[in-house]
Amino acid sequence: MTSDVGGEFGGVLLIGQRKMNALVLEELEKYPCVQARFGQKVVGIEDLEGEEEVMVMTAPQLDFARPESLMGIWLIMLSGLLGRMGRTVL
Numbered sequence: 001m002t003s004d005v006g007g008e009f010g011g012v013l014l015i016g017q018r019k020m021n022a023l024v025l026e027e028l029e030k031y032p033c034v035q036a037r038f039g040q041k042v043v044g045i046e047d048l049e050g051e052e053e054v055m056v057m058t059a060p061q062l063d064f065a066r067p068e069s070l071m072g073i074w075l076i077m078l079s080g081l082l083g084r085m086g087r088t089v090l
Helices: 017-028 084-089
Strands: 040-047 054-060 068-072
Antiparallel strands (some): 040 054, 054 068
């Protein structure tokens, strides 16, 4: 597939979750301040007034009794095929 912009991929690349996880984790190793967490359920997001950070409350999918609060400037969430976004596409 080609793109109207030279040098850009103009198609769709489909890879499995295992391969995608490996690519993402390999890249994240370059940034010691970044954390990757799997199997977390987001139970709340709070925009902190006057701050650059957001607070994210998470709980492991198998133990909702112990939520954890995380703060950061960037939050990137991915949902697998069986997650809420994946089910929407199906």
